[in-house]
Amino acid sequence: MEEIKKVWPKWEIVEKLGEGGxxxxxxxxxxxxxxxxxxxxxxxxxPHSTSEIKEMKTSGLTEDSIKDY
Incomplete structure (x- = not known):
């Protein structure tokens, strides 16, 4: 998991325990x-899903404001 290595380079990922929404x-x-x-x-x-991004765009948020969120 590259995102984890960037933040905590000395930690080794052993396994995925689970996932959720x-x-x-x-x-x-x-x-x-x-x-x-x-x-x-x-x-x-x-945001956790593409549908949430679509909702944000529909409510008037721009690409930049969604990224800032």
């Missing part, structure tokens, strides 16, 4: 001084 959750690990630390990382997609 707004994004995905991944199990990650990091080794520091021989100790393994585990974490869950959630990637949230905003």
């Amino acid at each position: 707004f994004g995905e959750v991944y199990k990650a690990k990091r080794e520091i001084l021989g100790e393994t630390t585990w974490s869950a990382i959630k990637i949230v997609h905003i």
Whole structure:
């Protein structure tokens, strides 16, 4: 997952735990001084669907304002 590596380069994605309406959750690990630390990382997609983008355009938002959102 390249988006995660850009933000947390020292974390290794182990597996995808699940996904829902707004994004995905991944199990990650990091080794520091021989100790393994585990974490869950959630990637949230905003807006989360093309229908939401269409609704935003219909309500008068521009491409730039949608990106800022």
